Amino acid sequence: MERTVTLQDGGQVVIRRMRPDDGERSFAFFAALPPEDRKYLRTDVTRHDVVERRVKELDSGRVERLVAVVGDRIVADGSLELVGHGWGDGVAEVRLIVAQPYQRRGLGTLMARELFFLAAHHKVERVVVRMMRPQSGAIRIFRKLGFDEEFLIPEHVRDQSGSWQDMIIMRCNLEAMWRELEALVEETDMKRQIEERTGLG
Numbered sequence: 001m002e003r004t005v006t007l008q009d010g011g012q013v014v015i016r017r018m019r020p021d022d023g024e025r026s027f028a029f030f031a032a033l034p035p036e037d038r039k040y041l042r043t044d045v046t047r048h049d050v051v052e053r054r055v056k057e058l059d060s061g062r063v064e065r066l067v068a069v070v071g072d073r074i075v076a077d078g079s080l081e082l083v084g085h086g087w088g089d090g091v092a093e094v095r096l097i098v099a100q101p102y103q104r105r106g107l108g109t110l111m112a113r114e115l116f117f118l119a120a121h122h123k124v125e126r127v128v129v130r131m132m133r134p135q136s137g138a139i140r141i142f143r144k145l146g147f148d149e150e151f152l153i154p155e156h157v158r159d160q161s162g163s164w165q166d167m168i169i170m171r172c173n174l175e176a177m178w179r180e181l182e183a184l185v186e187e188t189d190m191k192r193q194i195e196e197r198t199g200l201g
């Protein structure tokens with residue numbers, strides 16, 4: 001899978017599956033994130049072994065990873081991870097991070113759309129996203145993307161600085177998501193694409 005997409009300001013980005021040779025590019029992407037975006041990530045992505053483990057997991061069949069690239073640089077990273085014991089369980093978790101110079105240009109929405117195509121392909125029916133309470137911008141965005149249920153677990157996770165944070169779990173079903181995305185991306189051929197690319201109609 002490799003698609004060239006056009007951002008709201010006309011910039012072009014390639015969205016493709018992460019490859020085994022993306023380790024160094026991925027490390028450079030995470031190392032360049034500003035501390036405020038890195039603080040709420042689940043793992044310490046400034047460590048080489050952590051980033052390498054993410055790339056190795058590609059073979060496990062339990063995770064789909066996408067990157068957005070400009071030239072030789074990764075500018076966004078998105079993943080869809082199996083939550084239960086097999087894709088057939090129908091639940092997956094999405095994670096998404098866009099490099100700051102590329103935020104608010106529509107790339108997060110386009111990456112989310114590709115992850116949802118993958119989710120539909122794997123017959124996932126429920127998608128969840130987990131965040132910490134201070135990620136209020138991300139919470140607003142996922143609401144726009146069709147995540148209409150929110151659950152809060154007080155002081156449940158530690159951020160990268162070691163402070164306890166409330167965890168927010170947002171959930172949606174894919175059908176609702178398609179409706180939201182259709183409005184957001186304004187692609188008239190969205191339904192045809194969904195049918196062609198997922199076998200769902």
Ligand SMILES: CC(C)(COP(=O)(O)OP(=O)(O)OC[C@H]1O[C@@H](n2cnc3c(N)ncnc32)[C@H](O)[C@@H]1OP(=O)(O)O)[C@@H](O)C(=O)NCCC(=O)NCCS
Pocket residue numbers: 037094095096097098099102103104105106107108109110129130131135136137138140141144184
């Ligand atoms: C969340 C994130 C992936 C969004 O990516 P993005 O490329 O900026 O998203 P988009 O440009 O597609 O924006 C989607 C919508 O959210 C809005 N939005 C984007 N950033 C926002 C912010 N900080 N505050 C409020 N709204 C915001 C956009 O205006 C857009 O709305 P619109 O369609 O009405 O214009 C990005 O902000 C990010 O990487 N944040 C840090 C990591 C994170 O918190 N990830 C989520 C948890 S997994």
